[in-house]
Amino acid sequence: MSYTKLDMTKEEYSEYVKEKEKTSPLAKHCLVAFLVGGLICSIGQFIFDILEKKCGFSFKNASTYTTISLIFIGALLTALRIYCKIGDKAGAGSIIPITGFSNSIVSSAIEHKTEGVVMGIGANMFKVAGPVVVYGICSSMIIGFIYWLIKLF
Amino acid sequence: MKIGEQTLVFEKKPKILNTASIVGPKESEGPLSIFFDHKIEDELFGEDSFEKAESKFTQSAIDALLTKAPLDKYMVDCIFAGDLLNQCIATGYAMRDSNIPLFGLYGACSTFVEALILSSSFVNAGYYKRCIATASSHFGSSERQFRLPLQQGTQRTPTQQWTVTGAGAALVTHNNDRYKSPVVTHATVGKIVDMGIKDVANMGAAMAPAAFDTILTHLEDTKRKPDYYDLIVTGDLGKMGSEILVELLQAKGINISVNHNDCGMLIYDLESQDMHSGGSGCACCATVFSGYIYDLLKSKKIKNVLLVATGALMSPVSLGQGESIPSIAHAVAIENEV
Numbered sequence: 459m460s461y462t463k464l465d466m467t468k469e470e471y472s473e474y475v476k477e478k479e480k481t482s483p484l485a486k487h488c489l490v491a492f493l494v495g496g497l498i499c500s501i502g503q504f505i506f507d508i509l510e511k512k513c514g515f516s517f518k519n520a521s522t523y524t525t526i527s528l529i530f531i532g533a534l535l536t537a538l539r540i541y542c543k544i545g546d547k548a549g550a551g552s553i554i555p556i557t558g559f560s561n562s563i564v565s566s567a568i569e570h571k572t573e574g575v576v577m578g579i580g581a582n583m584f585k586v587a588g589p590v591v592v593y594g595i596c597s598s599m600i601i602g603f604i605y606w607l608i609k610l611f
Numbered sequence: 612m613k614i615g616e617q618t619l620v621f622e623k624k625p626k627i628l629n630t631a632s633i634v635g636p637k638e639s640e641g642p643l644s645i646f647f648d649h650k651i652e653d654e655l656f657g658e659d660s661f662e663k664a665e666s667k668f669t670q671s672a673i674d675a676l677l678t679k680a681p682l683d684k685y686m687v688d689c690i691f692a693g694d695l696l697n698q699c700i701a702t703g704y705a706m707r708d709s710n711i712p713l714f715g716l717y718g719a720c721s722t723f724v725e726a727l728i729l730s731s732s733f734v735n736a737g738y739y740k741r742c743i744a745t746a747s748s749h750f751g752s753s754e755r756q757f758r759l760p761l762q763q764g765t766q767r768t769p770t771q772q773w774t775v776t777g778a779g780a781a782l783v784t785h786n787n788d789r790y791k792s793p794v795v796t797h798a799t800v801g802k803i804v805d806m807g808i809k810d811v812a813n814m815g816a817a818m819a820p821a822a823f824d825t826i827l828t829h830l831e832d833t834k835r836k837p838d839y840y841d842l843i844v845t846g847d848l849g850k851m852g853s854e855i856l857v858e859l860l861q862a863k864g865i866n867i868s869v870n871h872n873d874c875g876m877l878i879y880d881l882e883s884q885d886m887h888s889g890g891s892g893c894a895c896c897a898t899v900f901s902g903y904i905y906d907l908l909k910s911k912k913i914k915n916v917l918l919v920a921t922g923a924l925m926s927p928v929s930l931g932q933g934e935s936i937p938s939i940a941h942a943v944a945i946e947n948e949v
Contacts (some may be wrong), residue, residue: 479769
């Protein structure tokens with residue numbers, strides 16, 4: 459316990475701070491996240507429909523091209539410094555869709571450009587997205603294993 | 612001379628002969644804009660990285676100070692300087708071509724007052740005649756070091772603060788009675804206070820107990836009442852931290868609600884600039900003091916000030932290991948010579 463003239467324990471102080479703290483407006487954030495997240499997904503659906511119905515791509519190809527398009531849009535908006543402004547308002551609404559994944563990679567790459575192409579961009583671009591990839595793959599392995607077990611019986 | 616527990620008295624009353632400040636684009640849009648010497652529209656300051664830009668801010672602040680003083684470089688005995696970056700690189704590179712002896716300091720956002728105290732001590736002791744105290748920070752370089760990439764689309768919380776881009780510098784000289792200038796009379800050196808706050812998005816709450824401790828000790832050591840000071844100004848507690856500080860002192864029967872203000876709240880218009888809890892960073896206290904508060908003293912709008920800069924001494928590594936935020940606050944009393 460560090461010395462202080464304050465007549466409060468750490469627990470009392472953290473209680474006091476918690477009470478004072480202006481919390482984020484949860485309802486508003488949820489609503490904006492829902493709308494923006496929904497909008498991004500609708501754009502994805504729109505691209506998919508055009509590719510499948512108008513351009514004659516197969517279901518599988520159309521969904522791959524849709525994903526690629528969204529990743530490109532996310533990267534472009536990040537480079538144009540627009541994505542962070544959307545993110546400040548939309549929160550999880552723009553982080554969760556694949557555009558957010560693209561944003562995290564491109565923003566890290568831009569940030570570390572100054573340290574060179576290999577040790578800067580190369581070593582750092584997955585700094586934020588890396589954990590998502592690692593634990594995404596790990597959890598899909600676990601789910602796959604459970605699925606396999608269920609299928610056995 | 613030391614009095615009480617932690618307070619130094621400077622009998623020779625070192626002078627703050629002049630100050631200089633330079634700020635980035637956000638600060639130029641803020642309410643204190645007219646008080647800063649140089650306002651830079653480009654956050655990269657013509658450089659290719661934020662770190663280089665920060666060095667240039669420090670360099671420019673010192674150049675501006677020498678021009679304003681006016682003083683030749685070789686007449687400065689020593690510089691006390693620091694910043695927020697690992698190994699204090701902004702300072703190190705800024706001083707590369709200066710040819711002036713340097714003490715590199717790290718006190719997080721309390722660095723500027725730490726530099727002022729040390730400059731005043733060396734001058735008071737007679738070792739040096741002229742010292743420069745300076746500190747810098749940069750939004751871009753700090754975000755990169757302490758948080759996420761700038762272009763990452765994340766949401767900021769209501770208690771979060773915005774790192775000030777800029778640098779402030781003050782010239783501390785021996786008291787030669789030639790010019791009337793504000794003098795440094797007392798300094799209270801802070802201790803580490805850690806009340807267990809782990810939330811980096813709420814640094815105000817982490818640092819408020821340190822400011823409380825230092826202010827209380829200062830008043831006890833000097834046997835002064837809080838209303839002795841026309842202004843008690845904290846470095847970067849922000850809105851949230853300032854509220855906590857005032858309440859904590861109130862509980863001890865000390866009322867600073869009338870004369871307290873915070874550099875982090877002064878530098879931005881919290882509402883229109885969407886600054887959440889206010890400004891932070893070494894440059895917050897350094898620029899607001901060098902620009903605004905020094906001007907208040909010089910123009911006799913106030914006769915004295917207690918400048919209390921607070922610092923949160925954590926790193927992303929310590930936070931990752933589950934540590935809480937150790938904080939420190941240094942206070943320095945500055946008054947107009949009568």
